[in-house]
Amino acid sequence: MPVELNHMIVHARDNRASAEFFASLLGLEITAEWGPFIAVELNNGVTLDFAAVPPETITPQHSAFLVSEEEFEAAYARILHRGIEHYADPHGKQPGAINHNDGGRGVYFVDPVGHLFELITVPYGGWTSPLHT
Structure with a gap:
């Protein structure tokens, strides 16, 4: 298995x-x-x-989720509508923006507890990376 x-x-x-x-x-x-x-x-x-x-006892964690373009679009619209602070980078140096890494789109946001969530439409290294073939 x-x-x-x-x-x-x-x-x-x-x-x-x-x-x-x-x-x-x-x-x-x-x-x-x-x-x-x-x-x-x-x-x-x-x-x-x-x-x-x-x-x-809560230690903030980082979790990334691979989503479709449509799912990204819908989630990002909700982020904007709710006024959720978001960033194009994990260090918060590019507020209010998304990134276009690996030919896709990505965004980082923090949940109410402090966990850093990331949404990406293309996996790290792109779809042609040996990790994703």
């Missing part, structure tokens, strides 16, 4: 608010709730399981 990512736990102050923020921004739905987890399933079956934890 090949190695595949099944789920990732995302720490949050309020698991419902974080799951709803992420799901609504990307046009996804909350797919399950159990114990301390509220799950949002991605198109490839991987779930992000948002878990409420004490704020002092």
Whole structure:
């Protein structure tokens, strides 16, 4: 069996608010709730399981999501409509912009907890990279 990512736990102050923020921004739905987890399933079956934890235990993480041009367009429109601070780069030096790395489009934004999320339409290295053939 090949190695595949099944789920990732995302720490949050309020698991419902974080799951709803992420799901609504990307046009996804909350797919399950159990114990301390509220799950949002991605198109490839991987779930992000948002878990409420004490704020002092949250270490911001960076997660990147490969999306279609249409999904990027819709998510970016939501980012603009909601006034979510966003950047063309991970260091926040290009505010209010997107990038065109590897011939695609990309944007970085921070969720309410401080996790850095990235949306890209072309994988790093482009579609012809040996990593993506």
